[in-house]
Amino acid sequence: MAANQAPTLIREIQDIFPSRATELEKSYLSMAANHLKQAEGLAEQMQYSFIESGDLSPEAMIALVKTLYEFEQLVKKICPLDPNRPFSLTPEQIKTYQDSYAQRSLWEKVHFLIWLRTQYIERQNQLLSDLESQLDEAASYKQIQGKPFPTAPITQVLRLIQNEVQAPVTGGTQTSMGWLQIPEYPQKISQYFLVNQYVDGWKRLEKLESFVSKTSPSSLWLRFIRQVDLWKNIVNQYQQAKQAWDQLNDFMQDAPENAKTGMSDLGKEYQAVEDFVNGGLEHEIQSQIASKPGLQLMNALEAEVKAGEKYQGLAGQISQLLEQIRQGLRQKINAKRLEALNHVLRATGKPEKLAPQGKSTYQQTIDAYEGFNTEVEQQGKNMFEGQKKLTNWELWVQIYRMLDEGKFTLKPEHDANVNELVQMGLLERKISLKR
Amino acid sequence: MRINCLSTQEDLFETRLLRRVSQPVFLAIEAIPSGLDAPLVLYGNWHLQGFAHGLRWLSGLAFHLPHPCLLLPPFDVGSVGESLGLMTALNVQNVNTNHLLVLPEAEAFNLAEKTELQVQTDYAFSGPTGKAWLTAAETKLAVVDLIQPKNTSTPLLLCGARLLSASGLSNNDDRLALLVGILTWAASWNKTVDQIIDPPSKSPKLDEATWHVVCILAAGARASTVNETISLARSLFGVEISLGDVQLAHDRLVGYDLAQRIDENLLLNLAALETYTQRLGLWAYVRALRRDFERMGS
Numbered sequence: 001m002a003a004n005q006a007p008t009l010i011r012e013i014q015d016i017f018p019s020r021a022t023e024l025e026k027s028y029l030s031m032a033a034n035h036l037k038q039a040e041g042l043a044e045q046m047q048y049s050f051i052e053s054g055d056l057s058p059e060a061m062i063a064l065v066k067t068l069y070e071f072e073q074l075v076k077k078i079c080p081l082d083p084n085r086p087f088s089l090t091p092e093q094i095k096t097y098q099d100s101y102a103q104r105s106l107w108e109k110v111h112f113l114i115w116l117r118t119q120y121i122e123r124q125n126q127l128l129s130d131l132e133s134q135l136d137e138a139a140s141y142k143q144i145q146g147k148p149f150p151t152a153p154i155t156q157v158l159r160l161i162q163n164e165v166q167a168p169v170t171g172g173t174q175t176s177m178g179w180l181q182i183p184e185y186p187q188k189i190s191q192y193f194l195v196n197q198y199v200d201g202w203k204r205l206e207k208l209e210s211f212v213s214k215t216s217p218s219s220l221w222l223r224f225i226r227q228v229d230l231w232k233n234i235v236n237q238y239q240q241a242k243q244a245w246d247q248l249n250d251f252m253q254d255a256p257e258n259a260k261t262g263m264s265d266l267g268k269e270y271q272a273v274e275d276f277v278n279g280g281l282e283h284e285i286q287s288q289i290a291s292k293p294g295l296q297l298m299n300a301l302e303a304e305v306k307a308g309e310k311y312q313g314l315a316g317q318i319s320q321l322l323e324q325i326r327q328g329l330r331q332k333i334n335a336k337r338l339e340a341l342n343h344v345l346r347a348t349g350k351p352e353k354l355a356p357q358g359k360s361t362y363q364q365t366i367d368a369y370e371g372f373n374t375e376v377e378q379q380g381k382n383m384f385e386g387q388k389k390l391t392n393w394e395l396w397v398q399i400y401r402m403l404d405e406g407k408f409t410l411k412p413e414h415d416a417n418v419n420e421l422v423q424m425g426l427l428e429r430k431i432s433l434k435r
Numbered sequence: 436m437r438i439n440c441l442s443t444q445e446d447l448f449e450t451r452l453l454r455r456v457s458q459p460v461f462l463a464i465e466a467i468p469s470g471l472d473a474p475l476v477l478y479g480n481w482h483l484q485g486f487a488h489g490l491r492w493l494s495g496l497a498f499h500l501p502h503p504c505l506l507l508p509p510f511d512v513g514s515v516g517e518s519l520g521l522m523t524a525l526n527v528q529n530v531n532t533n534h535l536l537v538l539p540e541a542e543a544f545n546l547a548e549k550t551e552l553q554v555q556t557d558y559a560f561s562g563p564t565g566k567a568w569l570t571a572a573e574t575k576l577a578v579v580d581l582i583q584p585k586n587t588s589t590p591l592l593l594c595g596a597r598l599l600s601a602s603g604l605s606n607n608d609d610r611l612a613l614l615v616g617i618l619t620w621a622a623s624w625n626k627t628v629d630q631i632i633d634p635p636s637k638s639p640k641l642d643e644a645t646w647h648v649v650c651i652l653a654a655g656a657r658a659s660t661v662n663e664t665i666s667l668a669r670s671l672f673g674v675e676i677s678l679g680d681v682q683l684a685h686d687r688l689v690g691y692d693l694a695q696r697i698d699e700n701l702l703l704n705l706a707a708l709e710t711y712t713q714r715l716g717l718w719a720y721v722r723a724l725r726r727d728f729e730r731m732g733s
Contacts, residue, residue, distance in 0.1 A: 272603075307603030
């Protein structure tokens with residue numbers, strides 16, 4: 001039975017450990033036959049009759065034990081392992097088996113390689129299934145909030161891993177795609193297995209698994225999703241900036257060119273983020289695919305996205321500029337003359353005149369403010385002129401300004417006007433003791 | 436500002452940015468050079484069969500065009516001197532920097548006296564060919580390199596910086612200043628005027644490539660005599676330099692304070708030569724030569 005079992009098991013490992021399989025097939029099977037023959041020879045040599053006869057001579061006993069020992073050693077080399085004790089190792093034991101491979105028996109060698117193959121295939125299948133689903137999922141991030149986002153930094157690496165893991169170890173056609181460069185384990189798993197460096201092959205496999213895992217510290221997916229989240233923020237910032245920029249542009253649509261000078265720097269900044277968000281980032285990464293293979297492209301994405309954070313606050317700056325322009329225009333309202341008029345209106349029990357709100361464009365706002373100034377002037381004049389008053393609107397505005405600024409000194413020629421203004425209830429006299 | 440591009444470039448992302456500062460006119464590749472009426476600006480995947488094919492196509496005509504040609508990223512890394520039909524080596528290397536130094540030669544770009552620019556750069560150029568106008572701050576390799584094999588040649592300007600890019604790694608003002616500076620220089624380049632103005636007065640007919648070879652040999656192998664320079668140029672670089680050219684180059688070494696003339700001999704100022712060759716992006720050659728000569732001497 002053992003003679004049939006061995007070739008079957010050796011054939012099983014041929015796909016992943018072809019040289020080992022050939023080696024075992026060629027030399028060890030014939031060696032096993034020799035060992036068996038030798039063991040049979042030893043069994044025939046063994047003499048037990050001296051035990052039965054009670055003549056326990058030490059020499060005969062030593063010779064028997066020696067022959068028994070040799071017999072056992074030979075049988076150990078060829079005897080199948082206990083089928084009731086399944087052969088199982090921990091990954092840490094791979095090194096022990098790799099280091100002592102030459103000294104191991106045929107069966108230990110075969111079982112070790114079969115165990116390694118089974119483990120590898122199991123993990124390979126899991127890895128391929130994870131890769132497949134991550135590649136599918138990554139494709140759904142090609143557009144984020146309607147803006148293109150490069151998925152190549154993750155898909156390129158995943159495809160490299162997929163290419164390595166799914167390619168047959170021997171035979172078949174390898175693509176020219178290459179494999180992921182990992183400085184500690186630069187060769188492909190299959191190459192390590194081919195040259196019997198099982199530990200390095202296994203470590204590389206674990207490294208690839210950690211890249212594909214969605215939770216490990218070196219997870220590519222986590223790195224990618226972190227960039228997706230940062231990108232969402234940048235797109236949001238851009239959308240706010242766009243809204244602010246559109247408002248500014250709408251407002252300034254009829255403004256003269258010299259009023260737009262303050263917009264130039266912010267305009268360039270806005271254009272830069274607009275380009276960046278509308279295809280710029282994707283283009284940057286696409287154009288680096290050839291020069292930055294493997295994980296370098298993910299580094300490039302991280303650097304680009306991080307650099308894009310500098311546009312944070314742009315929306316606020318644009319809104320601030322619009323507010324500054326609006327405030328600047330508000331200065332066009334003749335505030336002191338309005339106050340002077342309102343003082344008169346209050347004294348005559350009439351409602352105060354309120355300055356208009358800014359309009360939707362620069363020129364409309366100027367027109368509204370200038371129109372309002374004209375109304376103030378007209379209403380002011382109406383309050384004084386044509387009513388047989390000594391004081392006219394202009395003189396009242398002058399007196400109001402001086403009093404407001406604390407610079408009024410009563411001149412004899414204004415005495416009559418002041419009396420009139422007191423009578424109108426616009427001014428009041430205060431009497432106090434002369435010191 | 437009017438420029439020419441190839442029709443293969445019309446729909447590229449970079450074109451969107453280029454249109455903001457210029458008016459590109461797209462021509463079929465067959466229409467070059469006869470249809471060219473402005474600088475030829477090549478960027479992106481401009482040649483259908485790839486960069487190497489494109490360079491070979493360009494080598495036959497770049498230096499005879501009526502207007503300069505600007506070659507922008509991406510480049511294929513490696514040796515490009517041969518593809519461009521140059522006598523001396525020119526290599527493209529990957530770099531990753533956004534810190535560029537503006538050399539005095541870049542005065543023609545009108546960069547408002549800026550001495551440093553922040554523009555993301557992925558490629559730099561090394562070798563004895565060309566004149567570095569901007570370099571990468573860390574490696575001192577040329578990032579903007581002017582190739583003009585003969586004074587009568589139309590220049591080919593290589594730029595490894597991402598001029599047509601929305602990368603946040605660049606300062607947008609610096610990027611635009613360099614882009615506009617280069618385009619304006621190319622648009623205003625005039626063959627006749629350049630021939631009169633460009634050559635230094637002391638060496639009116641000295642090619643840049645020859646000058647660089649002489650500098651490398653002086654700094655790296657301490658070649659200070661005419662014969663030594665000619666023979667080393669032949670054996671090390673496979674370049675034939677005429678007696679007259681070496682004399683012109685030696686005059687220029689003296690003129691640039693890179694050497695002193697004592698009677699008939701040249702006393703090299705090695706420290707100044709080191710700085711100068713580093714600035715030109717030739718240091719790797721100088722160092723390699725020094726190592727070889729030291730090994731031979733020991």
